[in-house]
Amino acid sequence: xxxxxxxxxxxxxxxxxxxxxxxxxxxxxxxxxxxxxxxxxxxxxxxxxxxxxxxxxxxxxxxxxxxxxxxxxxxxxxxxxxxxxxxxxxxxxxxxxxxxxxxxxxxxxxxxxxxxxxxxxxxxxxxxxxxxxxxxxxxxxxxxxxxxxxxxxxxxxxxxxxxxxxxxxxxxxxxxxxxxxxxxxxxxxxxxxxxxxxxxxxxxxxxxxxxxxxxxxxxxxxxxxxxxxxxxxxx
Amino acid sequence: xxxxxxxxxxxxxxxxxxxxxxxxxxxxxxxxxxxxxxxxxxxxxxxxxxxxxxxxxxxxxxxxxxxxxxxxxxxxxxxxxxxxxxxxxxxxxxxxxxxxxxxxxxxxxxxxxxxxxxxxxxxxxxxxxxxxxxxxxxxxxxxxxxxxxxxxxxxxxxxxxxxxxxxxxxxxxxxxxxxxxxxxxxxxxxxxxxxxxxxxxxxxxxxxxxxxxxxxxxxxxxxxxxxxxxxxxxx
DNA sequence: CTCTGTGAAGTCATTCACAGCG
DNA sequence: CGCTGTGAATGACTTCACAGAG
Numbered sequence: 001x002x003x004x005x006x007x008x009x010x011x012x013x014x015x016x017x018x019x020x021x022x023x024x025x026x027x028x029x030x031x032x033x034x035x036x037x038x039x040x041x042x043x044x045x046x047x048x049x050x051x052x053x054x055x056x057x058x059x060x061x062x063x064x065x066x067x068x069x070x071x072x073x074x075x076x077x078x079x080x081x082x083x084x085x086x087x088x089x090x091x092x093x094x095x096x097x098x099x100x101x102x103x104x105x106x107x108x109x110x111x112x113x114x115x116x117x118x119x120x121x122x123x124x125x126x127x128x129x130x131x132x133x134x135x136x137x138x139x140x141x142x143x144x145x146x147x148x149x150x151x152x153x154x155x156x157x158x159x160x161x162x163x164x165x166x167x168x169x170x171x172x173x174x175x176x177x178x179x180x181x182x183x184x185x186x187x188x189x190x191x192x193x194x195x196x197x198x199x200x201x202x203x204x205x206x207x208x209x210x211x212x213x214x215x216x217x218x219x220x221x222x223x224x225x226x227x228x229x230x231x232x233x234x235x
Numbered sequence: 236x237x238x239x240x241x242x243x244x245x246x247x248x249x250x251x252x253x254x255x256x257x258x259x260x261x262x263x264x265x266x267x268x269x270x271x272x273x274x275x276x277x278x279x280x281x282x283x284x285x286x287x288x289x290x291x292x293x294x295x296x297x298x299x300x301x302x303x304x305x306x307x308x309x310x311x312x313x314x315x316x317x318x319x320x321x322x323x324x325x326x327x328x329x330x331x332x333x334x335x336x337x338x339x340x341x342x343x344x345x346x347x348x349x350x351x352x353x354x355x356x357x358x359x360x361x362x363x364x365x366x367x368x369x370x371x372x373x374x375x376x377x378x379x380x381x382x383x384x385x386x387x388x389x390x391x392x393x394x395x396x397x398x399x400x401x402x403x404x405x406x407x408x409x410x411x412x413x414x415x416x417x418x419x420x421x422x423x424x425x426x427x428x429x430x431x432x433x434x435x436x437x438x439x440x441x442x443x444x445x446x447x448x449x450x451x452x453x454x455x456x457x458x459x460x461x462x463x464x465x466x467x468x469x470x
Numbered sequence: 471c472t473c474t475g476t477g478a479a480g481t482c483a484t485t486c487a488c489a490g491c492g
Numbered sequence: 493c494g495c496t497g498t499g500a501a502t503g504a505c506t507t508c509a510c511a512g513a514g
Contacts, residue, residue, distance in 0.1 A: 008437060009505070015436035019415060033473060041417045045473095046507055053475055061513045062472045078436050079443025086435075093362070097332035098431075103415060107436055127328070150438060174438040176431075180254060180338060182276045190441040192434050196333075196411075199427050200321075201250035201313050201342055202243060203385060203409040206425040208314025244483075268495060281485055288497055296491045296496045 010051050014074050016041075017048065021071040022106075033064030083108045085147050089163050090154035091116040091126060091133045094178060098152060100127035112146045115139055136166070143170045150174045157181035164191065245286050249309050251276075252283065256306040257341075268299035319344045320382050324398050325389035326351040326361060326368045329413060333387060335362035347381045350374055371401070378405045385409045392416035399426065 020041045024032060038045035052058050052065075058073050059065045075081050086104070088095045091114045099111050114126060115136040124133045134142055142148065151167045153160055153175060160179035167175055168189050177183060177193040185191045255276045259267060273280035287293055287300075293308050294300045310316050321339070323330045326349045334346050349361060350371040359368045369377055377383065386402045388395055388410060395414035402410060403424050412418060412428040420426045 006440075007505075011437045011440040012430075012433050014440070015430075015433040016417065018436070019432065020417070035473080042419050043417070044507075046509095047505090049473090049475060050506080057475070059474050061474045063514080064473065077440070077443075079439040080436060082443075084435075084439060084442070093332040093335055097328040100328055101431070103432055104435065107432055107439070109435055109439075149442060150435070174442050176434055176438060182251065182255070182278070184277050190438060192438055194429055194431070194434060195247075195250075196336070196429070197254070197338055197342055198247050198250040199411055199429060200319075200339065200344055200385070201253070201315060202246045203411060203425060203427055204314045204319060204342070204344075205241075205246040205249070205312070207319070207384060207409050208312075208317075242483075270495080279485075281487095282483090284495095284497060285484080292497070294496050297494050298492080299495065 004054065006054055010054065011078065013043075013047070013051050014078055016043070017051070018071065018074045018078065018080075021067055021074070024067050025071060029067055031060075031064050031066045034059070036064070080108050083110065084150050085110055085112045086150045086152060087111070087113040087115060087139075087142070087146070087148045088152040088154055089115045089136060089139075089167070091118070091121045091124075092154060095152075095154035096126045098154060099131040100129050109150070112148055113142055115142075136163075139166060140170045143172065148172070150176070153177040153179050155179055239289065241289055245289065246313065248278075248282070248286050249313055251278070252286070253306065253309045253313065253315075256302055256309070259302050260306060264302055266295075266299050266301045269294070271299070315343050317343070319385050320347045321345065321385045321387060322348040322350060322374075322377070322381070322383045323387040323389055324350045324371060324374075324402070326353070326356045326359075327389060330387075330389035331361045333389060334366040335364050344385070347383055348377055350377075371398075374401060375405045378407065383407070385411070388412040388414050390414055 017037075020037060020043075024037075034045040034048040037043065037048060049059070052070075055077050056073070058070050084107075086109050088099055088111065091099075095114055095116075099114050101111075104111065111129070111131055114131050114133045115138075116122060116133050117136045121133045122135050125131060126133060149172065151170075151172045151174070153163055153167070155163050157179045158181075160177065160181040161183055164175065164177070164183050164185060168186055173189050175185070175189065175191045177191055178196070179193075180195055180197040183191055183193070252272075255272060255278075259272075269280040269283045272278065272283060284294070287305075290312050291308070293305050319342075321344050323334055323346065326334075330349055330351075334349050336346075339346065346364070346366055349366050349368045350373075351357060351368050352371045356368045357370050360366060361368060384407065386405075386407045386409070388398055388402070390398050392414045393416075395412065395416045396418055399410065399412070399418050399420060403421055408424050410420070410424065410426045412426055413431070414428075415430055415432040418426055418428070
C-alpha cells in the first residue's frame with residue numbers, strides 16, 4: 001500500500017469493478033483472476049491489478065481474487081460501507097426522476113429530500129417514494145437535521161452557480177451536477193458534472209466524420225448474461 | 236489544419252467552448268481572447284488554442300476570436316449544423332424525463348420517439364411534448380421512417396446489452412447509455428455511457444478521505460452572471 | 471505452473487514558452 | 493504591442509513484462 005494520490009479515473013473504475021463483482025457474486029462465482037474479470041467485462045487485467053495495488057494486496061497468487069472478499073474491500077475503499085444521505089435541488093422532471101431512481105440504494109445512498117423554490121411544488125410529494133419537496137430556503141437547516149452529505153443539482157444552467165453557492169454554504173462537500181454549466185467551487189468541495197449536452201454533442205462529432213475506427217470503444221465480445229425477457233420499466 | 240485523430244476529451248471541450256460562446260453572444264460580446272475566455276469559464280487558454288488548432292486557424296493575432304465566427308466554426312466541426320433525430324429506449328421515469336428535456340433543441344437534437352416493451356405504456360404519449368411510446372419491436376422500421384440517428388438507452392442494466400444489440404441491428408451508430416452496465420459494441424458504433432452509480436460512488440470515495448485538496452476542481456473564481464431570481468423548473 | 475504486484479516502457483494529454491503575424 | 497498557433501517539455505495514465513509468491 002502506497003500513499004500516492006488516487007486519480008478519479010481509478011475511483012471510477014473501482015466502482016465498475018464493484019459492479020462486476022456484484023454480478024459475479026449473484027452468479028455464485030467464488031473467485032476470479034484479473035484476466036478472467038477483464039475478459040468478461042471488457043476491462044484490462046493489468047489495469048485492474050494496478051488500480052487495486054494502490055490500496056493493498058487483495059489477491060492470491062496463482063489463484064486470483066476472492067469475489068466476496070474483494071467486494072467488501074472495494075466497498076470499504078469507496079466509503080460505501082457507511083450510508084450516504086442525498087438531497088436533490090430542482091423538482092423538475094429530471095429531479096423527480098432521480099428522486100425515485102432505484103439504483104442508488106445498492107450503493108447505500110438514500111434520497112431524503114427534494115428542494116425547489118416554486119411555491120406550487122413546495123409541500124408536494126413526488127413519485128412512488130413520496131419524496132417531500134421542501135423550500136430551498138430551508139436547505140441549511142434540513143441538511144443538518146437530516147444529515148445530508150451529498151447534493152444533486154438539477155436546475156437550469158443559469159441558476160446552477162447560485163444553487164451551488166448555497167449548497168456550499170450549507171456545508172456540503174460532494175455535489176453531482178446535471179446543469180450544463182461550468183461551475184466553480186471551493187477546493188474542498190467536489191463537484192462532478194454529468195453533462196448531457198456535451199455527451200450528445202460529442203456523439204454528433206463522431207457521426208459527422210465517417211472515420212473508419214472508433215478508437216474509444218472496447219473490443220467486441222459476446223456477453224455472458226443473455227437472460228430471458230424482462231420489462232424495461234425500472235429507470 | 237492537421238489530420239491527427241481527435242481525442243474525445245477535445246470534442247467534449249469543444250462542446251463546452253460552444254456553450255461559453257453562446258453565453259458571450261447573448262451578452263453581446265463580439266470578440267474574446269483565449270485568455271479572457273479561460274478566465275471567465277474556468278478553462279485553460281493554451282488548451283483552448285490547442286483544441287482549436289486541430290481544426291484550423293480561427294483566431295486573429297493581437298485580437299482573439301470573433302464570437303459569432305467561432306461559434307459557427309465549432310457548430311460545424313461538431314456536426315451540429317445538421318439536425319439529429321433521437322429516440323429513447325425505456326419509457327420509465329428517466330426515459331420520460333429525457334424525452335421532455337428542453338436542453339437538446341439548442342444543439343439541434345429532436346426527440347422523436349420513446350420505445351418500450353410494456354403493453355401498458357405502448358400507445359401512450361408522455362409529457363408536455365406528447366412523445367409517442369412505441370413498441371420496441373417496431374424499432375428497425377421506425378428508425379428508417381423517422382431517420383433516427385441517435386439512440387438513448389434508459390432501461391435496466393440487465394437488458395441493456397440486448398437493447399444495444401437491437402439498436403446496432405437497426406443501423407444506429409451513436410448511442411447514449413444510462414444503464415449502469417459495461418456494454419460491448421461494434422467498432423463502428425459509438426457508445427457513450429453516463430453512469431450515475433459510478434459518479435456517486437466516486438463522490439463517496441472523496442467524502443471518505445478528509446484529504447486537504449481536491450485537485451480535480453477548478454480554481455475558485457467569482458462568476459460574472461449573477462442574474463436575478465428565476466424558477467428552477469426546467470429540467 | 472499460475473497469477474499477482476509492480477517497476478519500467480510506452481502512449482497520450484496538458485502546459486509551457488516563444489516565434490512571428492496582424 | 494498583444495495574441496495566436498505550435499513545437500518542445502512536462503506530466504498523467506496505461507500497458508508491458510517479469511520476478512517472485514503461493
